[in-house]
Amino acid sequence: MTSEAPRHPLPPFTKDTAIEKVRLAEDGWNGRNPAKVALAYTPDSKWRNRAEFPEGRAQIEEFLTRKWAKELGYRLIKELWAYGGNRIAVRYAYEYHDDSGNWFRAYGNENWEFDGNGFMAHRFASINEHPIQEADRKFHWPLGRRPNGHPSLSDLGL
Template sequence: MSTRPPLPPFTEDSARQKVQAAEDAWNTRDPERVAAAYTEDSVWRNRSEFLTGREEIVAFLTRKWERERDYALRKDLWTFGGDRIAVRFQYEWHDAEGRWWRSYGNELWEFTADGLMSRREASINDVPIEESERRIRGPRPESEHGTGFPLA
């Protein structure tokens, strides 16, 4: 069994590290890399879709990033306690027709003692934007780690 530091119980610093690590991984748009942070039997709710296990997670992420082109994400720690972390996030992407979207959401995460995520619940809303309204352009530069982002 592999471990994925930082490990619970989380402190504010270790929770922030976990959130930044998740943001960095998701911005690679590599389904295998992202799925490696979850337990073999991880349970997800993403919008109205329910998934169980890494294989389903990889398939889901592959479909997601085929549809959500030029995906770029920001996550922000909301709160934490014990083996759980809550985050808010925003990401931008465009569809096959070139329309841009900003997706807003909240996630609830639960971790095993070895630092792998065993549960992820995500609620997400999509808002159409003009390309000129974009504010997320690729992975967050290291100089911006730990900074928040506007709500609207």
């Protein structure tokens, strides 16, 4: 556990607090600030993300810096899948374009494990993506936080 102030909500999670934790994570990632996002994880957090295995905040920040430098126009929606104790499972989708204007949609699942102070200690992600046409995009809000009332993954049929 860290000596930092707790990151609420704390485990054990209820349905409402798990939904809140998922939305806070989504909001952070949509803000695309690697240093700020990295603070949501324990100092020794372990990740699995495709073929990369960052450990600790410095590597997480480096990973996210590289990610968002090449995934332009990044917009993400996360949705609670399951929860229990100090663990949450989510499914998500995000859209982005590369520097040539080619658009992509990625789909994935993540399993999260939190310490007692609400910091994520483990993040295991499985991700698939495919090219899409710009006309097929579904995430059109201005960069940043997804607006309240915007359709969820389930609402969008994703």
